[in-house]
Structures are given as C-alpha cells and as structure tokens.
Amino acid sequence: MKGKRVWAVALLGAVVGFLVLGTERGQAQSVKEFLLVTGEWQWKAKPGEAPVVDRDSGSVTVMTRYTYDPGFFVVNKGDNVVLKIHNLKGDHHIVDLPAFGINEVKVVRGEERTFRFKADKAGLFVIDCKNHVNPKKEGPMAAYLLVLDR
Numbered sequence: 001m002k003g004k005r006v007w008a009v010a011l012l013g014a015v016v017g018f019l020v021l022g023t024e025r026g027q028a029q030s031v032k033e034f035l036l037v038t039g040e041w042q043w044k045a046k047p048g049e050a051p052v053v054d055r056d057s058g059s060v061t062v063m064t065r066y067t068y069d070p071g072f073f074v075v076n077k078g079d080n081v082v083l084k085i086h087n088l089k090g091d092h093h094i095v096d097l098p099a100f101g102i103n104e105v106k107v108v109r110g111e112e113r114t115f116r117f118k119a120d121k122a123g124l125f126v127i128d129c130k131n132h133v134n135p136k137k138e139g140p141m142a143a144y145l146l147v148l149d150r
C-alpha cells in the first residue's frame, strides 16, 4: 500500500512538472505579430491664416510629418517578433532597428515588408526611419519597442 502511494506521488509530480515546463516553454516560444503602417500628417494654412512656427524652419504655411502607426508596442524578452511594416504614405521609408538586425531597409510606397527577430534583450528600442530624420526631412519618424525583462 505504501509503495503504491509513493508511485502515485511520483506520477503526480511528473505530471505537474511536465505541465509547468510545458507552460514555460510555451511562453518562451510566444510569437508577437504587429502591423505598422506609415502615416502622413500635413497642416496647410488656409488663406489669411497665420503661419505656424516649425522648430527648425521658422514660420511655415505648410508642415508635413511622417509617422509609424502604432508608434509604441510591448513584448516580453524571449518573444519571437514578427514586424510587418506597410508603406501607405510617403515615397519610401528606411526602417532601422539595429539592436535586432534591421539595418536601413528601404520600404517603398505600397510595399509591405516583414521582419522577424527574437527579442533577446530587454530595454526601450527606437525603430527609426533614416529618410525622415529631422523636421527639415519631415521627421523624426520613429516607433518605440519596449522589451520587458521577465
């Protein structure tokens, strides 16, 4: 009788251990997929309307900025990230996220590019566009990836 109880406890332990390890393994292989689109924002003065002050160019009657949308997303360290970037606005953008091996990849209007990487380090990372780097170039154009350490 005592021997059967030991085997039952051992079997229960094995099942619990399998479930816990299986769950952890499942989390480690989590895939997070995001679709970012490029956006274009423009302000244009109507007749008689006062100009606005651009921080670099001074008074202007037209101002354009490019963005990634969404501009912020969060994953866990260890996640496999699938990042799709669809250029809906703008002639081309140059996507740059060197921390995860994306180095100045051109995405032309209408094109959707898919990038895959493992978020193997925690921190806040900038997805830059190297075409729209400052206000004179209708930027900065950036999205932010927060990788949580767990």
Ligand SMILES: [Cu+2]
Pocket (backbone or CB within 6 Å): 066, 090, 092, 093, 094, 129, 130, 131, 132, 141
């Ligand atoms: Cu851009």
